[in-house]
Amino acid sequence: MRKPVVPTIAIIVTVFAITVIIIPVSTFTIPFTVMAAQQQQNPINSTASTQQNTNSSSSTTSLPLKTIFKQAEASVVQITSKIPAAAADPLNPQSNATTLGSGFVYDNQGHIITNGHVVGDAKIVDVTFVDGNRYTAKVIGTDIYSDIAVLQISQNNTQAQQLLSSIKPLALSNSSKLEVGDQVIAIGNPFGLSDTMTTGIVSGVGRLLPAASGIGFSIPNTIQTDAPINPGNSGGPLLNTQGQVIGMNTAIFSATGTFSGIGFAIPSNTIIRIAPALIEKGYYLHPYLGLNGATLTSDLSQNLTGGAAATNLKGIYIDTITKNGPADKAGVHGSTIDQYSKKHAGDVIIGVDGHNIVRIDDLISYIDQHKSVGDNITLTVYRNGHAIDLKATLTSRPSLIPFLTAPSIPPSPIPHPPARPAPLPHP
Numbered sequence: 001m002r003k004p005v006v007p008t009i010a011i012i013v014t015v016f017a018i019t020v021i022i023i024p025v026s027t028f029t030i031p032f033t034v035m036a037a038q039q040q041q042n043p044i045n046s047t048a049s050t051q052q053n054t055n056s057s058s059s060t061t062s063l064p065l066k067t068i069f070k071q072a073e074a075s076v077v078q079i080t081s082k083i084p085a086a087a088a089d090p091l092n093p094q095s096n097a098t099t100l101g102s103g104f105v106y107d108n109q110g111h112i113i114t115n116g117h118v119v120g121d122a123k124i125v126d127v128t129f130v131d132g133n134r135y136t137a138k139v140i141g142t143d144i145y146s147d148i149a150v151l152q153i154s155q156n157n158t159q160a161q162q163l164l165s166s167i168k169p170l171a172l173s174n175s176s177k178l179e180v181g182d183q184v185i186a187i188g189n190p191f192g193l194s195d196t197m198t199t200g201i202v203s204g205v206g207r208l209l210p211a212a213s214g215i216g217f218s219i220p221n222t223i224q225t226d227a228p229i230n231p232g233n234s235g236g237p238l239l240n241t242q243g244q245v246i247g248m249n250t251a252i253f254s255a256t257g258t259f260s261g262i263g264f265a266i267p268s269n270t271i272i273r274i275a276p277a278l279i280e281k282g283y284y285l286h287p288y289l290g291l292n293g294a295t296l297t298s299d300l301s302q303n304l305t306g307g308a309a310a311t312n313l314k315g316i317y318i319d320t321i322t323k324n325g326p327a328d329k330a331g332v333h334g335s336t337i338d339q340y341s342k343k344h345a346g347d348v349i350i351g352v353d354g355h356n357i358v359r360i361d362d363l364i365s366y367i368d369q370h371k372s373v374g375d376n377i378t379l380t381v382y383r384n385g386h387a388i389d390l391k392a393t394l395t396s397r398p399s400l401i402p403f404l405t406a407p408s409i410p411p412s413p414i415p416h417p418p419a420r421p422a423p424l425p426h427p
Contacts (some may be wrong), residue, residue, distance in 0.1 A: 062241035068185055069197050071243050073130050075105040075170045076236060078189045079114055079137075079151070081122035102188035102236030103127065103151065104245065105169045110153035110160075111279060113271060114235030115250055116142045119149050127153060130195050135160055141278025145217055145286050145397065146270055147250055149235075150278040170237055173244035175267035178202050178223060186227040186249050186263075188236025200227030200263075208361055209251060209264050217286075217397070220365040222264045223247045229263035238265040245271075269369075287371045287394035289427040290325020291332060293318045295359045296348055313382060314358045315350035330392035332381060350387065351380030364427050367394070 063071075083097045101118030105111075112127060119125055119139050128134045137151040155161055182202045190196055204224035211217045225238065229249045238247035247265030254260045277284040293316045294300070300317045321327050321334040335346040349357055357363055371377060373396045380389050 060242065062183075063243055065185065065197070065199065068239060068241070068243040069187065072104075072170060072187055072237065072239060073195055075168055076130070076187045076195075077103045077105070077112060078128040078192075078194050079103045079112070079118055079125055079235060080128070081119055081125040083120075100189065100192055100232050101234040102232065102249070104235075104237045104248075105167050106150070106275060107169050108164065108167065110137075110155065110164050110167070111140075111275075112137060112151040112153065113248065113275060114149050114151065115248065115266075116144050116147045116149040118235045119151070125151060127151065128194075129163075133159070133163070135163065141282040141284075143274055143278060143284045145211055146219055146266060146274055146284070147211060148248070148266065148271060148274050148278065150275055152279075170239075171244045172268045172272055173240055173242070173246050175221075175223065175246045175269045178205055178240075178246060178267075180204060183241050184223075184225055184227050184246065185239040185241075186225070186229055186233060186236060186265075187239065188229075188233035188249060190228075190230035190232045192232055198228040200225050203262070206361060206365065207264060208364065209266075218364060219250075219266060219270070220361065220368045221267050221270065222250070223267055225263050225265060226261050227263060228259045230259050231257070244268075285373045285396040287367055287373050287375065288325070288397040289327050289363075289367060289377070289392065289394060290322035291318055291327040291334065291427060292320045293349070293360055293363075295361075300345070313348060313350065314356075315348040315382060316357060316360050316363055317348055318346045318381075321346075326377075326392040326394055327379075330379065330390040332379065332390055332392075333383065347381040347383050349379050350382050353378050354380075360427075367427055 079101045080098045083099060099118060099120060099122075101114060103112045103114035103118070106113045119142065123139055125137050125139065126134050127137045136154045136156075138154060140150055140152050142149040153160055153163065155164065180202050184200055184202055186198045186200070188196060190198075202223060203226050205221070207222045207224050209219040209222040211219055223238065223246070225247075227238070229252050233249045234251075236249045237245045238249055240246045246268050248268075248271060249263065249265050251264045252259055253262040253264075274284045296313060296315050296317045301313055318327075318332060318334050321332055332349075333346040336344045338344060349363060351357055352363060352366055355366065357366075367377070371394055373394060375394050377392050377394060378389050379392060380387055
């Protein structure tokens, strides 16, 4: 008799002021961030019949939903990887647990794109296509900052070689063209139900999403959607009405562990930029500025000097600076606390490379989209009633090994907050 499927969902708790905050000001709490991957007992394999697929048209004409599904379904896969028995269920070390997620075909060389949190620490995973054929794939690159992983199907048998001659990659579109209200389609394997399609609209663009690793950085420019996304959908494509990939389904905000109307997808432009590096080198270097801040509010502006001009100021309130980091070397000032425990404001970033900056999102997105390690950046900061330009040279983000070597606690089947809040995003 088949054991019942019991989804286990990893939870991240985050506290935001607007989208990012690292100082004690008024906050908005989002109780649970659920990465839309699933752990289950005895994974379900797809048994759907093979259907002929063709690449989606590059035309701007919207295709019928059933046409989009038929064209894309053979390029969407189910990904399963084994979890060490003790980590999966310490009370039942003999349990045969796996993680289950989705992915999609990236090119004709057998590369599959999925979320990093779907594969975790696994080196080898199983990839199952809609016709039920299962193949072994190697994890060749993972970027925990963007939650992107690239797999490559092993070509060690005739069946795999035949697959590579017939698979059809999904076309990736320009996600920067998306607008709120655009119709989108999600395809994946929610709760192990393979070959599932849901639809919705773009609910928001340019969102900041905490990285799955929970180490304080964020994924910028993510797409918010109301297309139903549930555990098992992670890594699956979010398509436009031409059948092109405009994002990768990644996470939901939920207090129950299931979809509640707010889902998030990593934008296709991020995949286009990072995936080639993961294929070539196995890693991607992200530029790093080395400061923590928040969007300036009226409460925070009261601590600034400069009279009425400071009251109406827009920008990023700088709280802390990483010692010897790019911002520190450029001369950026963070806030300070005097002997009476009173906080004194530091600099406010009001521009970057000649562009006005209003929110912390603007700075993180600008660096992510337009800068690389070693690039120079000019920060215009407001200090003591004056605007000054400071030049910094971006370095790569510090190694995460010290943060990732501690053994993780097995996720609970009942969503609940961790013992202490997760670190919050910063550039």
